[in-house]
Amino acid sequence: MTTPPRPQVGQSILSLSTPLPLIDEVRLAANIARVQAYLDSHGLAFRPHIKTHKIPAIAKAQEAAGARGINCQKITEAEVFADAGFEDILITFNILGPEKRDRLKALNDRIASLKVVADSMVTVDGLSARFAGAKPLAVLVECDTGAGRCGVQDPAAAVALAQAIASADGLTFAGLLTYPKAHDEATVEAFFASAIASLKALGIPCPIVSHGGTPSLFSAHHVSSATEHRAGTYVYNDRAMARSGHCTLDDCAMQVLATVVARPTPGRAVLDAGSKALTSDLLGFSDYGLIVDYPDAVITGLSEEHGVVDLSRVTGPRPEIGDKVRIVPNHTCVVSNLFDVMTFHRDGVVTRVEDVAARGLVW
Amino acid sequence: MTTPPRPQVGQSILSLSTPLPLIDEVRLAANIARVQAYLDSHGLAFRPHIKTHKIPAIAKAQEAAGARGINCQKITEAEVFADAGFEDILITFNILGPEKRDRLKALNDRIASLKVVADSMVTVDGLSARFAGAKPLAVLVECDTGAGRCGVQDPAAAVALAQAIASADGLTFAGLLTYPKAHDEATVEAFFASAIASLKALGIPCPIVSHGGTPSLFSAHHVSSATEHRAGTYVYNDRAMARSGHCTLDDCAMQVLATVVARPTPGRAVLDAGSKALTSDLLGFSDYGLIVDYPDAVITGLSEEHGVVDLSRVTGPRPEIGDKVRIVPNHTCVVSNLFDVMTFHRDGVVTRVEDVAARGLVW
Numbered sequence: 001m002t003t004p005p006r007p008q009v010g011q012s013i014l015s016l017s018t019p020l021p022l023i024d025e026v027r028l029a030a031n032i033a034r035v036q037a038y039l040d041s042h043g044l045a046f047r048p049h050i051k052t053h054k055i056p057a058i059a060k061a062q063e064a065a066g067a068r069g070i071n072c073q074k075i076t077e078a079e080v081f082a083d084a085g086f087e088d089i090l091i092t093f094n095i096l097g098p099e100k101r102d103r104l105k106a107l108n109d110r111i112a113s114l115k116v117v118a119d120s121m122v123t124v125d126g127l128s129a130r131f132a133g134a135k136p137l138a139v140l141v142e143c144d145t146g147a148g149r150c151g152v153q154d155p156a157a158a159v160a161l162a163q164a165i166a167s168a169d170g171l172t173f174a175g176l177l178t179y180p181k182a183h184d185e186a187t188v189e190a191f192f193a194s195a196i197a198s199l200k201a202l203g204i205p206c207p208i209v210s211h212g213g214t215p216s217l218f219s220a221h222h223v224s225s226a227t228e229h230r231a232g233t234y235v236y237n238d239r240a241m242a243r244s245g246h247c248t249l250d251d252c253a254m255q256v257l258a259t260v261v262a263r264p265t266p267g268r269a270v271l272d273a274g275s276k277a278l279t280s281d282l283l284g285f286s287d288y289g290l291i292v293d294y295p296d297a298v299i300t301g302l303s304e305e306h307g308v309v310d311l312s313r314v315t316g317p318r319p320e321i322g323d324k325v326r327i328v329p330n331h332t333c334v335v336s337n338l339f340d341v342m343t344f345h346r347d348g349v350v351t352r353v354e355d356v357a358a359r360g361l362v363w
Numbered sequence: 364m365t366t367p368p369r370p371q372v373g374q375s376i377l378s379l380s381t382p383l384p385l386i387d388e389v390r391l392a393a394n395i396a397r398v399q400a401y402l403d404s405h406g407l408a409f410r411p412h413i414k415t416h417k418i419p420a421i422a423k424a425q426e427a428a429g430a431r432g433i434n435c436q437k438i439t440e441a442e443v444f445a446d447a448g449f450e451d452i453l454i455t456f457n458i459l460g461p462e463k464r465d466r467l468k469a470l471n472d473r474i475a476s477l478k479v480v481a482d483s484m485v486t487v488d489g490l491s492a493r494f495a496g497a498k499p500l501a502v503l504v505e506c507d508t509g510a511g512r513c514g515v516q517d518p519a520a521a522v523a524l525a526q527a528i529a530s531a532d533g534l535t536f537a538g539l540l541t542y543p544k545a546h547d548e549a550t551v552e553a554f555f556a557s558a559i560a561s562l563k564a565l566g567i568p569c570p571i572v573s574h575g576g577t578p579s580l581f582s583a584h585h586v587s588s589a590t591e592h593r594a595g596t597y598v599y600n601d602r603a604m605a606r607s608g609h610c611t612l613d614d615c616a617m618q619v620l621a622t623v624v625a626r627p628t629p630g631r632a633v634l635d636a637g638s639k640a641l642t643s644d645l646l647g648f649s650d651y652g653l654i655v656d657y658p659d660a661v662i663t664g665l666s667e668e669h670g671v672v673d674l675s676r677v678t679g680p681r682p683e684i685g686d687k688v689r690i691v692p693n694h695t696c697v698v699s700n701l702f703d704v705m706t707f708h709r710d711g712v713v714t715r716v717e718d719v720a721a722r723g724l725v726w
Contacts, residue, residue, distance in 0.1 A: 340723035360703035
């Protein structure tokens with residue numbers, strides 16, 4: 001059997017075959033330190049979301065910097081990280097169905113602190129039936145404060161669900177949580193304040209108030225009731241985070257290395273990075289990533305293994321066949337999810353190759 | 364260590380945890396048979412593109428139906444399929460760089476027939492330098508007949524590159540190839556006819572004329588010079604292929620099973636299938652897949668593990684929390700690429716679970 005190609009420690013990144021996502025160790029460490037220092041300065045606990053990297057070694061670096069616990073989106077992610085020794089895991093998802101509840105119970109029995117969220121009585125009733133008589137499961141109420149995804153719609157509904165959790169067999173009410181609309185801390189603040197006041201009046205303790213997201217991370221201190229912040233993307237950063245004002249392009253630790261494989265016309269280059277390397281995530285952009293070496297080049301279209309680049313606005317030298325270029329992807333979290341291994345470098349020399357341990361699992 | 368969840372043969376698909384892509388064995392077999400019968404009836408050889416499934420067992424079924432050789436897009440894909448016993452492999456990519464050329468040479472030395480494409484002298488010169496003195500590598504000239512991706516721009520350029528290949532050390536000229544713009548067989552026909560006439564006048568044999576793509580597969584016979592057709596997506600089919608007229612929605616062998624995890628408002632459902640299950644590929648649609656159980660529901664947005672569904676146009680019963688729904692993805696090939704295993708069923712009972720063997724490799 002052929003051995004899959006794998007970059008070697010000590011190789012120059014310019015000698016690596018492409019397409020390949022690369023993580024700059026210096027930027028990675030700076031991103032971890034900068035966010036932790038900000039949240040420390042405001043007395044907010046930090047719970048990094050591992051969906052961005054899915055690599056236990058990165059989460060250990062986040063923990064070493066001061067993070068308290070981790071955030072997962074899937075049970076299988078949580079299992080991989082529990083296997084790696086993490087004992088405080090929040091899964092921000094409504095867990096439904098007997099197989100998932102069984103695995104959740106097994107996980108709860110073997111780590112110190114497992115928490116999930118719920119936004120409906122269907123989720124709560126299912127969890128309660130499975131955890132009754134067992135080690136209790138901590139459940140937070142997910143609140144929709146404007147992002148329009150999951151979550152109860154108003155503070156009264158949050159309080160009613162909190163009461164139901166607090167009185168349910170097998171469950172403990174652990175607090176409130178939101179994944180907010182970016183740059184709208186006032187709405188989050190008002191939602192949480194109202195719910196917390198009602199819970200207090202009812203004598204229901206609310207130990208955790210969990211706020212989240214990278215785009216408005218550096219505004220997290222405007223939500224005064226929050227006890228913790230969750231964020232994932234900040235660790236690598238990407239083009240969308242730079243546009244949101246969270247970081248600059250120089251803070252983007254991930255770049256996808258690609259090769260110009262064709263120059264069919266003077267105005268067109270074709271890269272070996274397509275939707276199976278960059279993904280089709282636009283996140284509001286009209287093109288598929290920023291070529292840092294040629295910022296006036298536009299990745300206008302992707303097929304699965306090709307990226308078509310419009311060079312017509314590039315003044316000066318244009319890339320030639322065989323040239324390698326570096327791309328800041330629109331969305332780093334989905335790029336991580338495409339590759340079995342992630343390659344790290346310092347000053348262009350490979351430092352380590354990590355398995356993306358929690359990717360590819362069916363749920 | 365926790366064992367990853369894996370569906371079991373004999374399970375009902377309705378009992379499976381989600382999100383999960385499923386392949387209907389009956390539709391799969393029918394897709395393979397229908398396309399093979401059509402191409403057989405026109406005397407066209409068929410070379411299936413394995414990028415869609417990346418599973419050797421599926422390629423063996425395609426071969427058993429009559430396919431001659433396979434098409435890969437990456438060397439690592441070709442290596443996986445060579446390990447599985449495939450001896451006739453065409454890699455439709457400009458191969459550049461010393462590491463890739465070394466692996467290509469190792470592959471050429473161990474299978475009966477390896478072929479690649481080139482659209483520039485840079486690619487040809489690199490291959491020639493590596494293969495000089497070794498078992499010759501077969502190279503086809505890639506022609507851009509209107510798709511606007513890779514390929515020489517006109518028949519004269521195709522002929523010039525063919526001459527260069529034919530006279531290059533270590534290489535043999537194997538023919539012409541295009542990935543066409545859909546539904547424009549006349550342009551392909553004219554391009555090929557002109558190049559073939561010139562090659563003939565020069566005394567350069569052109570054994571293979573390779574046409575491709577699923578969208579216009581059933582028009583392949585309009586390119587009279589073609590000796591073979593390549594297609595990948597047809598094997599599973601998807602919403603984009605149904606729109607193109609290649610198939611109906613009932614021919615889509617892949618459906619993604621998802622669960623309604625939240626109903627935050629009367630008009631909104633949230634699924635556990637996001638961009639890490641469906642991908643963000645729109646392919647011209649404005650939504651992210653078709654929920655076959657609720658065709659008037661619209662998947663308006665995806666985050667990584669959530670799909671937000673607008674139910675406002677659904678008359679009659681709306682899906683409830685815990686309900687499972689089946690989604691025809693916009694683009695099946697990129698969904699395959701997200702999962703380590705693929706689950707097959709017949710009449711709703713799991714028949715087998717195959718490793719997606721050629722996914723996740725760095726290049």
